Amino acid sequence: MVEVKKADITSTYWGATQKVCPLCAETIPVSALQCPCCKAVFSDMRPMSRDDVLHKADDPEAERDRKRAIWLLIFSVLGFTSPLALLIGWIWYARNRMQIQRTPTTKAMVLASLGICIAYFVMAGVGTVIYSISQAMR
16 A cells, blocks of 8 residues: 655745735735634635725615715714704605615614614703793793
């Protein structure tokens, strides 16, 4: 019986034996398909950029909705734009509910934005009532 031994040759990619993980910046062997530090998974052994590792949105409409939800969140956090954000956000959510619900993070951002707007609206109403009561007591 003939015994065959594997050669102890390390895998290389164009002569390089090490690569840098694009997510955690640790030096790892070129043959590694998973980073031992951050557990990022690579599709092949070639060195990759951060954009190669992170998955891009497959649906451009979902990406557009995500950007709109971010803007809605920004405008809802600002107190003086909150009533307008509530009106526009509610109409946008009502018209595109099924499409927004396909992406859980977008749905969460939209609902959080609307909740913040309602909270600002309630605080303004309570403040107005307290102010009118204090003026009537004078």
